[in-house]
Structures are given as structure tokens and as C-alpha cells.
Amino acid sequence: MIELEEVTYGYGAGTLLSGISLKLAPGSFHFLTGPSGSGKTTLLKLCYGDLVAGQGRVALFGQDVRNMDRDDVALARRRVGVVHQDCQFLDHLSVAENVTLPVIVAGRAASGVESDLDDLLGWVGLSTQKEALPPELSGGERQRAALARAVIMSPDVILADEPTGNVDWEMSLRLLTLLVELNRMGKTVMIATHDMNLIRQAKAQVAVRVLRISNQRLQLAGADL
Amino acid sequence: MAVLSKVLVFVTGDAQADRVVPPTGFTARLTGLAAGSMAFLAVFALALSLASGRLADRWSDALAQSSTIRISATEDQMDAQVLAVLEVLATTPGVLEARPLSDDEQNTLLEPWFGPDLPLDDLPIPRLIEVIEDAGGFDATGLRNRLAGEAPGAVLDDHTKWREPLVAAAGRLRSLGYLAMLVITATTAIIITLAANAALAANAQVIRVLRLVGARDAYIARAFVRRYTLRTLTGAAAGTALGLGAVALLPGGDPAGGFLTGLGFQGAHWLWPLLIPLLAALVAFAATRMTALATLKERS
Numbered sequence: 001m002i003e004l005e006e007v008t009y010g011y012g013a014g015t016l017l018s019g020i021s022l023k024l025a026p027g028s029f030h031f032l033t034g035p036s037g038s039g040k041t042t043l044l045k046l047c048y049g050d051l052v053a054g055q056g057r058v059a060l061f062g063q064d065v066r067n068m069d070r071d072d073v074a075l076a077r078r079r080v081g082v083v084h085q086d087c088q089f090l091d092h093l094s095v096a097e098n099v100t101l102p103v104i105v106a107g108r109a110a111s112g113v114e115s116d117l118d119d120l121l122g123w124v125g126l127s128t129q130k131e132a133l134p135p136e137l138s139g140g141e142r143q144r145a146a147l148a149r150a151v152i153m154s155p156d157v158i159l160a161d162e163p164t165g166n167v168d169w170e171m172s173l174r175l176l177t178l179l180v181e182l183n184r185m186g187k188t189v190m191i192a193t194h195d196m197n198l199i200r201q202a203k204a205q206v207a208v209r210v211l212r213i214s215n216q217r218l219q220l221a222g223a224d225l
Numbered sequence: 226m227a228v229l230s231k232v233l234v235f236v237t238g239d240a241q242a243d244r245v246v247p248p249t250g251f252t253a254r255l256t257g258l259a260a261g262s263m264a265f266l267a268v269f270a271l272a273l274s275l276a277s278g279r280l281a282d283r284w285s286d287a288l289a290q291s292s293t294i295r296i297s298a299t300e301d302q303m304d305a306q307v308l309a310v311l312e313v314l315a316t317t318p319g320v321l322e323a324r325p326l327s328d329d330e331q332n333t334l335l336e337p338w339f340g341p342d343l344p345l346d347d348l349p350i351p352r353l354i355e356v357i358e359d360a361g362g363f364d365a366t367g368l369r370n371r372l373a374g375e376a377p378g379a380v381l382d383d384h385t386k387w388r389e390p391l392v393a394a395a396g397r398l399r400s401l402g403y404l405a406m407l408v409i410t411a412t413t414a415i416i417i418t419l420a421a422n423a424a425l426a427a428n429a430q431v432i433r434v435l436r437l438v439g440a441r442d443a444y445i446a447r448a449f450v451r452r453y454t455l456r457t458l459t460g461a462a463a464g465t466a467l468g469l470g471a472v473a474l475l476p477g478g479d480p481a482g483g484f485l486t487g488l489g490f491q492g493a494h495w496l497w498p499l500l501i502p503l504l505a506a507l508v509a510f511a512a513t514r515m516t517a518l519a520t521l522k523e524r525s
């Protein structure tokens with residue numbers, strides 16, 4: 001699905017990530033950990049073509065990002081559901097419209113996903129906030145809406161950047177269950193988090209690989225969890 | 226027209242795309258207002274062009290084709306002189322047709338000045354011969370010389386002397402009107418480009434979100450383009466309506482009348498201003514599209 005080979009990236013002069021190789025095989029479940037500022041968000045952005053690697057090769061669905069034009073990237077994004085670290089909504093549209101936005105920009109009728117929308121909003125506990133505007137939501141509610149938006153198109157890959165950062169433990173488990181369910185349906189999932197409890201909880205349910213960024217490099221975390 | 230129908234389809238369809246760009250009340254109203262003002266001015270520029278064009282055409286038609294020969298003679302001399310003049314004209318190269326005006330025709334010409342019951346026979350009125358020239362025209366000086374010899378009472382009036390500068394002036398006025406319309410079109414394009422640029426800059430976050438969820442440049446651009454095209458169309462339609470109302474309220478003149486009283490639209494010319502909102506929308510469409518696509522390319 002998504003493949004990185006010997007990727008190096010840095011903002012400006014310094015190097016943030018170097019020699020990163022990673023392969024998100026179909027149906028795999030990854031966690032990405034590392035200290036704050038180690039480059040988790042940056043690595044995710046490389047994975048959905050928002051940033052272009054300085055060195056090395058990034059391939060989305062078999063296509064080298066360097067050879068993709070903006071339309072190609074847009075089409076690839078429709079197969080990747082992203083929960084952005086700071087959510088990113090259109091503040092003038094309701095939660096329901098924001099969640100269906102991927103469907104709308106893909107040129108499909110929003111009516112086609114109406115029941116999915118209700119199910120999803122129910123699952124993430126936003127049924128009553130359907131018509132609310134994003135600025136009216138709490139941090140945790142925004143993250144739940146962002147997760148709903150990321151999965152509404154039933155994408156092949158789901159990349160979530162600290163999706164449980166602002167929600168209580170009970171809701172974290174609900175969100176994890178949703179991601180695990182999607183993974184069982186064959187979706188590829190990668191979650192950036194430093195919530196070790198969440199990782200442990202996931203390990204009990206599915207086979208996961210835990211990656212850690214340290215000293216610019218990507219390592220497979222040991223059995224110390 | 227294919228472009229036009231494409232624009233219309235685009236304007237009526239896909240209202241959903243419009244919604245993804247937040248409504249910006251103030252810029253929206255300003256853009257509409259600017260388009261309206263420009264359309265209002267365009268109506269007058271168009272009226273000016275068409276009216277001066279009509280005037281130039283009428284004057285130069287009359288001037289190019291016909292002249293008159295006026296014969297003053299005593300009653301017993303008159304017929305001989307008319308015959309002599311006709312003979313001269315028959316052998317003048319460039320004369321297509323020469324015809325003495327009938328008494329009725331002369332009466333009609335004089336009626337505005339002397340009233341309908343003019344006893345033409347009792348007055349020593351000069352006879353008029355209408356001369357129609359062919360495309361090449363005749364040599365007026367040569368003709369004058371010959372007339373002086375053959376029919377001393379005949380005077381050639383070829384109109385050109387006093388009308389030529391008027392025709393030139395009317396023609397220049399028409400060009401000025403067209404130039405004004407060009408300037409108005411260009412100004413409209415500039416205003417809308419600036420407004421669209423401001424909107425794109427103000428909506429950088431919207432563009433980021435749309436990209437995140439897989440929107441293509443064409444989709445994002447369309448949202449902005451649609452918004453600005455519709456806004457311009459509405460504003461320009463209102464401006465055109467007001468302009469037409471103002472032109473209609475101008476004092477109507479006698480049909481043959483002077484320039485100022487003729488500064489309206491006549492007949493089918495009333496349809497021309499209807500193109501102004503469409504042209505404005507087309508300009509807005511092109512300007513916003515180019516701006517949006519360029520900005521999106523820059524910000525990839």
C-alpha cells in the first residue's frame with residue numbers, strides 16, 4: 001500500500017528523519033511512537049504525500065510520489081483516510097457535512113452514505129452534534145469527528161495522528177475498537193500515539209507492529225510493552 | 226456560443242461545490258457592486274457607440290451618394306436650363322442617375338419651413354436635381370466648370386463641405402465608445418482577479434482541508450470560480466438594468482433628430498446591452514479560473 005525506502009527528511013537545514021524504510025502491507029496494523037518532536041507527524045505526512053522526501057523513495061499504491069502530479073495525489077488521498085493532528089475542518093459547515101466532505105469532493109452524492117454517516121456519528125458519540133459547527137466542539141469531539149471523516153469513504157489505508165490525544169479512556173477504547181474492526185475488514189491502519197495503554201489494549205485484540213522513532217531512525221519496538 | 230452554454234451549465238449545476246468556500250459577505254457585496262457599476266457604465270458606452278455609429282452611417286450614406294444641383298432661372302429660362310444640366314450630367318463620368326425633383330417632392334422639402342399650402346407655381350423657387358453618383362464618384366470641380374459654361378443658373382451642392390468633419394467626429398466618437406467598453410472590460414477583469422486573489426489568500430485553510438480529503442485543483446478552483454461568476458453575473462445584470470432604465474428615461478428625440486436626443490437604443494439595438502451581464506460573467510469566469518489555478522499550483 002505505502003512504502004518508504006531509505007527516506008530522509010528535514011525542514012530547512014537540519015535532518016529530522018534519516019534512512020527510514022517502512023512497508024505498510026495490506027491489512028497490517030502499525031503503531032508509531034516516539035518522543036514529542038521526534039517526527040511522527042512528519043512521517044505520516046510523508047506517507048500521504050503531503051511532504052515529499054528529500055532523499056529516498058516514497059510509493060503510494062505502487063506509484064512513486066515524485067512522479068505524481070497534484071491530481072494523482074488527490075486521487076491517492078481518497079484511498080487514504082487521514083486523522084490530522086489538528087483535525088482540520090471547514091468551520092462554516094456542520095459536523096455532518098464535514099464528515100461527508102471526502103464523499104462530496106470525490107463527486108459522489110452525499111445521500112449515498114447517509115446511513116453510514118448516522119452509524120459512524122453514533123459510534124463516535126456525535127449523534128447529537130450532527131448539525132453543530134466544528135468550532136463549537138470540544139477537542140475530543142473534534143478528534144472523533146476527524147476519525148469519522150477519515151473512514152467515511154471506506155479507504156484502503158487509515159493514518160491517524162494521535163487520534164485519542166484529547167479523549168477519555170472509555171472513548172479511546174471505542175475509537176480503538178472502530179479502528180480494529182476496520183482492520184479486521186482488511187484496512188491498513190497506522191496510528192501515531194504515545195499512549196502505551198492504548199497500544200497494549202490493541203495488542204490484546206489484533207496483531208500489531210509497534211515502531212519507534214529515535215535519533216532520526218525508525219526501529220521496531222521490542223517486547224518491552 | 227459553445228463556451229456560453231458551458232458557462233450556463235456550470236452556473237446552474239453543482240451548487241454543492243459552492244458551499245465548501247465560506248461565504249464572505251463583504252467581499253461578495255463589493256464584487257457585485259463593482260460589477261454592477263461597470264455594467265452601468267458599459268450601457269452608456271454602448272449607447273454612445275451605437276448612436277454615433279448610426280449618425281455617422283446616416284450622414285456618410287447621404288453624403289457619399291447624393292448631391293443636388295440647384296437651378297435658379299426665370300420661368301421661361303427654367304426648362305431650358307434643366308435640360309442643359311441634365312445633358313451635362315448625362316455625359317459626366319461617375320454620375321449614376323440624375324433626376325429633377327417633382328413639385329410634390331419639392332413641396333415636402335419646403336413644407337417644414339413654409340407650411341403645407343405652398344403655392345409653388347406662383348413663387349420663383351429654384352428647381353432641384355438630385356444627382357446619385359456611382360461608387361467611383363464624379364469630379365466636382367470639373368462638373369462645376371462645365372455647369373458654369375452650359376447653365377449659368379445651376380449650382381452644385383455636394384454636401385461634403387460641411388458634413389465631412391461631422392462624419393469624422395461621429396466616427397471618432399464611436400471608436401471612443403468602443404475603447405471605453407474595452408477599458409471597462411479590462412477593469413472588470415482586474416477587479417475580479419484582485420477579489421478572487423484576496424478570497425484565495427483568505428481561504429488558505431479551506432484549501433488545505435479540501436486537499437487533505439482528496440479534492441482536486443479543478444474542484445477547488447470551481448468552487449471559487451462559480452461563486453465569483455454568479456456574483457458578477459448578478460451584479461452586472463442589476464447594473465445593466467439600471468443603465469437601461471436611465472437610457473430609456475433620456476428624452477426621446479425626433480427620429481431624424483440631433484445627436485443628443487438620439488443617444489438611446491433603437492429597435493434591435495435594445496438587445497445588445499443584454500450581452501453585457503453575459504460578457505461580465507465570462508470575464509469573471511476566465512479571470513477567477515486563471516487566478517485560482519495559478520494560486521493552487523503555487524501552493525502545492
Ligand SMILES: Nc1ncnc2c1ncn2[C@@H]1O[C@H](COP(=O)(O)OP(=O)(O)O)[C@@H](O)[C@H]1O
Pocket residue numbers: 011016034035036037038039040041042043
Ligand atoms: N512545517 C514545519 N516547519 C519547520 N519545522 C517543523 C515543521 N513541522 C514540524 N517541524 C519540526 O519538526 C520536528 C518534528 O515535528 P513533528 O513531526 O510534528 O513531531 P511529532 O509529531 O513527533 O511531535 C519538530 O521539532 C517541529 O518543530
Ligand SMILES: [Mg+2]
Pocket residue numbers: 040041042085161
Ligand atoms: Mg505530532
